[in-house]
Every structure is written in structure tokens, then in C-alpha cells.
Amino acid sequence: MNYHSHSNPKIKARFGDALLASLASDGGLWMPDSLPHFSPAQTAKMGAMSFADCAAVLAREFVDERYLTEDLRAICRDAYNFDVPMVTLGGELLDAATPEDHDEFILELFHGPTLAFKDFAARFMGRAASHLMKSSGETRTILVATSGDTGGAIGDAFLDQDGIKVFILFPKGGVSQVQEQQLCTMGNAKSNVKAISIDGTFDDCQQMVKDAFGDKDLTTKHNLMSANSINVGRVIPQSFYYFWTSLQAKAAYPSRPIVYSIPSGNLGNLTGGLIAKQMGAPIDRFVIGNNVNDPFVDYLGSGEYKPRPSVPTLSNAMDIGRPNNFPRILALHNGDYDAVKSVCWGASFTDAETERHIRRVHTETGYIMCPHTAVGHLAMEAFTADIDEPITKITVGTAHPAKFADSVETILHQNIPLPAPLAKAMRKTKRMHVMKPNLEALADYLAVHA
Template identity: 70%
Template sequence: MTYHSHLDTSVKADFSQALLASLAPGGGLWMPDSLPFYTSEQTAKLGALPFWACAAELAQHSIDEAFDETALKSLCEDAYNFPIPMKTLQGAELDTAMTEVADEYILELFHGPTLAFKDFAARFMGRSASELMKSKGQTRTILVATSGDTGGAVGDAFLDQDGIRVVILYPEGGVSKVQQQQLCTIGKHNSNVQAVSLQGTFDDCQQLVKDAFADKGLSEKHNLMSANSINVGRVIPQSFYYFWTSLQIKAAHPGVPIVYSIPSGNLGNLTGGIIAKKMGAPIDRFVVGNNTNDPFVDYLKDGEYRPRPSVPTLSNAMDIGRPNNFPRILDLLDKDFEKVSELCWGASFSDEETERHLRRIYNKTGYIMCPHTAVGHLAMEAFSKDVERDFIKVTVATAHPAKFADSVERIIDTKIDLPDPLAKAMKQEKRVTSLAPTLDALSDYLG
């Protein structure tokens, strides 16, 4: 597969070039020139595979000759060594052999090493980039902005990789206590992963990454590479779990439409879902849940895109007023508002509504959601009231609720046990540097 810049289709790259360059010349986002389409017979075969094997098959169409089939299978089997359960709110898991099946599921994407859905993309990207850099004998500085979970996933994926330095920028006061502790304790004191607390918002972090790449001298001096979702190597792997899980649901619910609800900020997760649908995944529609940072939901109402400064909320990973992947969604759907609005339905919710819903679901079922998942589930409930037909509801759960223990425990008035990785992180000493949100400050820090 070849890729083009969304700003200039004549600017081309293969996967390796697009992955390592992060952005196209002029700041464009890399987009696939075309996507494969799988027939019903082909998808049935892919659905019968374990997830990692299905991912390897799908990835074959996205990469280039730098990765042979054996290496790709090994990469995916190593990257995806954790489960992807789809559960009911009562705790039952999807099983195609069940005699009684539910019509609603929570797709738990937080069972990877950093307990967030970002592990899927970061682990594939990390292993791909490491293989390429070894073969080329290169070194890289990976500059990544995070609103909470991306930095942890990227840091874990690239930890102790030779020739790689990871610099994580996060907004000061803009992540949960658990997230901050996780970000600031990756590796040992001489770790190749470094945390930087930026005196600003996530949008400031994201803009600073873009500015660093736009500064040719700085970018070349440090051989910069992005691990944010501006990098196509982050977006492509996010299509894998939509493709595979939708096939599992189809097998249990033949002939019934499938709708995914995605709590959204930078829109990378939604982009991955749209890619999967365009490749033949049996997905009918996408529901988009925003917090009060809702430029995409506003766009779905009237076709006008109005980015804005972000404001802090309970669901902090979605506090993004200028979503990077909005141009990708337009590119995938031919810049046609009708196509976007027919495929995507959106709603936004306040912190008060999110808290009330999280508490209600816990009191009613015992299921504990993180704030982001609660926003996605709220959106699904709102969508369900807006349509008059049966369909399978799948809410994407993006992070383990323990990552937001300080908020969730207060809301449900119940102590949450920390999984081992988080419990260990909470006992370690933080290593972090505070910086002003300027290119000069970042340049001085990078050295």
C-alpha cells in the first residue's frame, strides 16, 4: 500500500517512510491511497482466526516489503498477547455458542500492559518502528503529546529500545493522579522514556509537537518521530479490533445491524473504525460521544467545523478542541458531509451528566466505567432513543476505571482495587520536568 498527503495527493510514501516521517512535507497527514475490501467469505475466515492472526492478515495490506509475512505474524503475536473481552453490564462475555445472547456489549480495550486502548496501536507501532530502525541503523527521538493514556502506552512500547529516546508531553494538572504517576515512572532513573509536564492544555502539547516537526533544524537535529495519532502507524492498527470484534458479534447475531459507540477526543479511534468498515467489517453506524469539548458533534449538526480552545473535564483524555484526525475522516468519506453524517451520529455530555450516569450504572449493575466509557455509553443510550429498529449496541471502553480512581471512587463511593501495574507505579518516585509551552523551552530541553 502507498500513502499520500491529505494536503497534496501527489506527495507519496510507503508505510516505512510514512511511519518514520510522521507527517508529510508541509504538515499533511498520511492517508492510504486505497483500502482492500474483504468479501463475506473472506471475513468469515478472518473472524475464525485469533485476534493477533487476524491483525497480521489485515496488516499485510498496510505495510511494505520491509516486513515479510513471518516477521509480521511474529510482531502481531507478540504485540497482542492480552484478551479483548466483550461483556454485558452483568459481566457475561460474548460467546458465539450461547443459546441466549444479549443485545448490548461493552468492548473492553483496556487489558493491555498500560490498561488503555492505546496499547493496541502503540505496541504495533513500537515494534514496527524498532524493526525499521534496527535495519537502518538509525536513532530517533519520539516526541509524543498525551492527554493521559497515549504517553503511557507509547512509553511502555518503546521502553529500553536501543537508539530511541521518548519524550512525553502532558498538560500540567490535565491528567488524573494515577495517569500522572504512570507517565512519570516508566522505566528506571536512566530510562530512555522522559516525562515533561507542560504549563498549558493538551492542545498546547499537541501544537508544540507540530511546531517541533515544522522546525526543520530541530526536527533534523533530533531525528524526530511522532507517536501521536498524527502518525498513520497509530491509526491503521486501530482498525484491527473493530474488524475482528464486529465479526465475532456478527457470528453471534447474524443479520442484525451492529453499532459502535466511541468516546472521542482526537478522533483516531473513530478513524480506525471507519477504515475497518471500508474494508468490509459488518458495522452499520458509529455513535460519537464527546464531553463539552465537542467540535465534531457540532459539525455533525450543521456541517460547520469550528475548532476551539479545550476546557478541562472529568473525561480528560477527550479534552481536545482541535482534533487532529478530523481531516482524515473527511478524506476517507470524500469530504462529503452527508456521508459523514449518515455514518456518524453524535452527542455531548457535561461532567454532571457523566457522573450521574456512571453512578447509576454502578448502582444498577455493579459495572464500573471510567468517565470516558460513561460518555460513550450515554451517547449510545441517546442514540437508541433516536432510532426505531433493533441493533446490537457496542460501547467502546477505552481505559480501566482504576486509572481515574480519584474521580471514580468519589462518584460511586466505593474503593477500586488497583491492578498490579498501577499499584507498582504508585509506589515509585516520579521523574518529571516542568516546561513552558514554547518551542524555545522544548528545544533547550531536548539539548
């Protein structure tokens, strides 16, 4: 598989080179030259595989000759050593062998080591990058901007990896208490992972990373590599779980259309789903749930894309006013607004609506949602309100609610037990550097610590 810059198709790269370069030389996002398409017979075989083995088959289509089939199988089995369950709000597991008559599921993508969906992309990316650097002896400095969960997943995936240093930029006061504790307690004082609190918004963090990559001297000096969803190595693996879980849902309910609702910020998760659909995954529609930072929902309604400064909300990981992956979504649909709108429907919700929904779902079912999952579930309810035909509704659960315990406990007036990894992080002493949102400050810090 070869890749090209979304803004200049003449700029080309292999997967490994695109992965390590992060952005194309013109600043464009890497896009695959083409997408594979699997026949129903092929997807039937893939649906019978484990998730990790299906992911390895899919990965084979996207990487280059430096990855052998056995390498990919080992990478995926190591990366995906946790469950990918679809459950009802009552806690029942979707089982293709003996499906009950359910039409609504939560795809819980938070059973990895950092309890967030970002683990899927980060763990594949970390192992894919390490595979290349072990053979080449190269080193890399990773810059990653996070609105909450990305930094934790990347830090965990690259912790103690030889030849790699990781610098995590997060907005001061813009992540949950649990998320900040997780970001700032990885490894020890001599660890290769360092947290930087930026006195600004997530958009400021993201712009600092973009500016760093736009500085050729800085990029060359430190061998910079991005682990944000601007990196194609983050986006491609997000197609794997849409592909495999849609096959499980179709096997259980073969006559029903399948609709996924995705709580969305930077649009990398949606991009992965759209790639899966174009590869032949049996997905009929995507519902996009935004908080009040909703430029993509506005675009779906008007055809005009108007990025704007982000504002803080309860669902902080989606506080993004300039989503990085919007150009990729356009590229996947040849810039055709009608084509995008034919597969995507969106709605946005306030914090007050999100809080009420978390309380209602818990009261009616006992299920506890994180604020982001709640936004996605609200969007699914809005989309299906006037649909009478039977469909399989799958809301993407992006993070364990305990990662947002400070807000969810206040909403529900009850304690949420912390899973073991979070409880351990909460007992540690935080280490972080506070920085103003400008490239000069970042360059000075890298000069000392990279």
C-alpha cells in the same frame, strides 16, 4: 501500500517511511492511497482466526515489502498477548458458539499492559518501527503529546528500545493522579523515556509537537518522530479491533445491525473504525460521544467545523478542541459532509451527566465505567432511545476505571482496587520536568537530553 499527504496527493511514501516521518513534507497527514475490501467469504475466515492473526492479515495490506508475512505474524502475536473481550454490563462474555439473547456490550480495550485502548496502536507501532531500525541502524527521538493514556502506552511500548528516546508532554494538572504516576515512573533516571509536564492544556502540548516537526532544523538534528495519532502507524492498527470484534458480533447475532459508540477526542479511534467499515467490516453505524469539548459533534449537526480552545473535564483524555484526525475523516469520505453524517451520529455530555451515569450504571448492574466509557455509553443510550428494531450495541470501553480512581471513587463513594501494574507504579517516585508551552523551551531540553 503507498501513502500520500492528505493535503497534496502528489507527495508519496511507503508505510515504513510514513511511519518514521510522522508527517508529510508539507505538514499533511499520511493517508493510504486506497483501502482493501474483503469479501464475506474472506471475512468469515478472518473471524475464525485469533485477534492477533487477523491483525497480521490486515496489516499485510498496509505495510511495505520490508515486512514479511512471518514478521507481521510475530509482531502481532507479541503485541497482542492480551484479551479483547466484549462483555455485558452483567459481566457475561459474548461467545459466538452459544450466544445468550443480549443486545448490549462493552468492548473492553483496556486489558493491555497500561490498561488503556492506546496499547493496541502503541504496541504495533513500536514493534513496526523497531523492525525497520534494526535493519537500518537508524535512531529516532519520539515526541508525544498526551491527554492521559497515549503517553503511558507509548512509553511502555518503546521503553528500553535501542536507538530510541521518548519525550512525553502532558498538561500540568490535566491528567488523573494515576495517569501522572504512570507517566512519570517508567524505567529509571537513566531511562530512554522522559516525562515533561507542560504548564498549559493538551492543545498546547499538541501544538508544541506540531511546531517541533515544523522546524526542519530541529527535526533533522534529533531525527524526530511523532507517536501521536497524527502518525499513520497509530491510526491503522486501531482498525484491527473494530474489524475483528464486528466479525465476532455478527457471528453471534447475524441478523442484527451493529452499532459502535466511541468516546472521542482526537478522533483517531473513530478513524480506525471508519477504515474497518470501508474494508468490509459488518458495521452499520458509529455513535460519537463527546464531553463539552465537542467540535466534531457540532460539525455533525451543522456541517461547519469550528475548532476552539479546550476546557478541562472529568473525561480528560477527550479534552481536545482541535482534533488532529478530522482531516483524515474528511479524506475517507471525499470531503462529503452528507457521507460523514450517514455513518456518524454524535452527542455531547456535561460532567454532571457523566457522574450521574457512572452512579446509575453501577447501582443497576454493578459495572464500573471510567468517565470516558460513560460518555460513550450515554451517547449510545441517546442514539438508541427511539430505535425499536433489534441491534447489537457495542460501547467502546477505553480505559480501566482504576486509572481514574481519584474521580470515580469520589463519584461512587467506594474504593476501586488498583490492578497490579498501577499499584506498582503508585509506589514509585515520580520524575518529570516542568516546562512552559513554547518551542524554545522544548528545543533547549532536547539539546541536553536527546
